[in-house]
Amino acid sequence: MSMREGEPVLAGVRERLSRVAGPPTRAQVVDAVQASGLVLGSTALAEMLAQVRAELFGAGELQRFLDDPLVTDVLVNGPAEVWVDRGRGLERTDVDLGTAQDVRELAVRLAAAGGQRLDDASPTVDARLPDGTRLHAVIEPVCASGAVISLRVLRARAFTVAELVETWMIPPGWEPVLRAVVRERVSFLVSGATGTGKTTLLAALLSLVDRGERIVTIEEARELVPDHPHVVSLVARRPNVEGSGAVDLSALVRNALRMRPDRIVLGECRGAEVRDVLTALNTGHEGGCATVHANAAGDVPARLEALAALAGMDREAVAAQAVSAFDVVIHLRRTRHAGEGARRFVSEVALVRRDERDRLVVTPALTWNGVGAPQEGGGWPALVERLGPGEGVR
Numbered sequence: 423m424s425m426r427e428g429e430p431v432l433a434g435v436r437e438r439l440s441r442v443a444g445p446p447t448r449a450q451v452v453d454a455v456q457a458s459g460l461v462l463g464s465t466a467l468a469e470m471l472a473q474v475r476a477e478l479f480g481a482g483e484l485q486r487f488l489d490d491p492l493v494t495d496v497l498v499n500g501p502a503e504v505w506v507d508r509g510r511g512l513e514r515t516d517v518d519l520g521t522a523q524d525v526r527e528l529a530v531r532l533a534a535a536g537g538q539r540l541d542d543a544s545p546t547v548d549a550r551l552p553d554g555t556r557l558h559a560v561i562e563p564v565c566a567s568g569a570v571i572s573l574r575v576l577r578a579r580a581f582t583v584a585e586l587v588e589t590w591m592i593p594p595g596w597e598p599v600l601r602a603v604v605r606e607r608v609s610f611l612v613s614g615a616t617g618t619g620k621t622t623l624l625a626a627l628l629s630l631v632d633r634g635e636r637i638v639t640i641e642e643a644r645e646l647v648p649d650h651p652h653v654v655s656l657v658a659r660r661p662n663v664e665g666s667g668a669v670d671l672s673a674l675v676r677n678a679l680r681m682r683p684d685r686i687v688l689g690e691c692r693g694a695e696v697r698d699v700l701t702a703l704n705t706g707h708e709g710g711c712a713t714v715h716a717n718a719a720g721d722v723p724a725r726l727e728a729l730a731a732l733a734g735m736d737r738e739a740v741a742a743q744a745v746s747a748f749d750v751v752i753h754l755r756r757t758r759h760a761g762e763g764a765r766r767f768v769s770e771v772a773l774v775r776r777d778e779r780d781r782l783v784v785t786p787a788l789t790w791n792g793v794g795a796p797q798e799g800g801g802w803p804a805l806v807e808r809l810g811p812g813e814g815v816r
């Protein structure tokens with residue numbers, strides 16, 4: 423039985439469960455299915471239950487993609503426009519979600535599962551589903567019709583750096599350099615375009631942090647799950663319906679400073695909180711790190727300047743603070759073409775410095791195009807100097 427054929431039954435089940443206070447238990451779902459009048463054998467009942475649960479609490483027709491270990495993103499633009507990324511770029515699926523109204527209802531239900539509301543008064547949502555999946559959704563009139571849903575699957579465990587080397591995200595020769603960056607408590611920014619693996623690489627690098635250090639992570643939605651025994655995760659909160667209770671990233675960075683962190687980690691620099699991070703890293707907090715959206719490592723200074731401008735900082739102030747806050751930029755790219763062989767990879771390790779005209783610049787120390795041999799750049803000697811005589815760097 424497909425979900426569509428089961429629709430009348432589901433409607434009855436949903437109606438019954440709506441009378442239950444709080445999230446229904448499995449037994450209540452079984453009762454509701456049986457009370458819907460359907461007579462089913464035990465296998466069919468189990469199947470029906472899985473469907474009902476997916477429909478009521480999960481992502482419905484989309485659940486099977488979320489359960490697929492290869493899928494990283496599920497994107498819904500409309501009822502018959504569902505795309506998935508299995509690591510080879512976006513692929514269109516043949517899923518049919520019904521009508522625009524069904525897509526809207528799915529978005530509302532997912533938002534509710536993430537503890538958020540999505541309606542005319544609040545037509546955009548950024549939430550985490552109970553299984554950790556990151557949800558973003560907008561409904562009409564922000565989008566043309568129904569809803570646009572973007573789901574990002576959370577991996578249950580961080581990749582190890584060794585695994586990223588095995589899959590050629592990191593060229594083998596660079597592993598000692600990245601290990602030294604972490605060991606020497608060099609502050610770094612992971613940059614890249616959207617979905618290039620910034621959070622993934624950051625989590626892998628944080629897993630290398632000395633077990634004796636205390637890591638405080640600050641994020642919009644919890645994504646960073648490093649393999650480390652001492653991680654405090656702070657997550658920003660949106661305002662409630664009355665518009666109060668918000669805790670933004672800037673406030674969290676300031677709070678983190680009082681929590682005796684050895685490492686302050688900002689999941690993503692995306693606004694005025696860059697000012698607080700720069701301040702923190704200029705006041706004796708070493709080994710901080712963050713991710714930032716930028717299409718090339720060389721674009722990072724302009725990006726930092728633009729973000730800091732939101733907090734009222736001028737270019738000179740950003741240059742002065744950024745150069746002492748961050749030592750290194752680690753940049754990620756994705757191969758241009760989708761399909762077999764498409765990959766995410768570290769394309770550059772670069773140094774943050776000021777040029778002769780005192781502008782903030784990023785100088786490549788190592789570069790790689792993802793296939794050929796990696797190259798050393800002008801910043802390499804200075805990077806070696808900064809990382810010290812550690813094992814295997816030279």
Ligand SMILES: Nc1ncnc2c1ncn2[C@@H]1O[C@H](COP(=O)(O)OP(=O)(O)OP(=O)(O)O)[C@@H](O)[C@H]1O
Pocket residue numbers: 493494495509574575576577586589591614615616617618619620621622623690713766
């Ligand atoms: N080396 C890899 N192997 C397999 N999957 C990967 C790898 N790197 C990243 N991914 C997957 O790709 C997706 C995007 O990665 P990630 O969230 O790290 O990117 P991002 O650059 O932080 O994205 P955003 O711009 O949305 O913050 C994730 O689902 C992640 O699990």
Ligand SMILES: [Mg+2]
Pocket residue numbers: 620621622690713
């Ligand atoms: Mg990210």
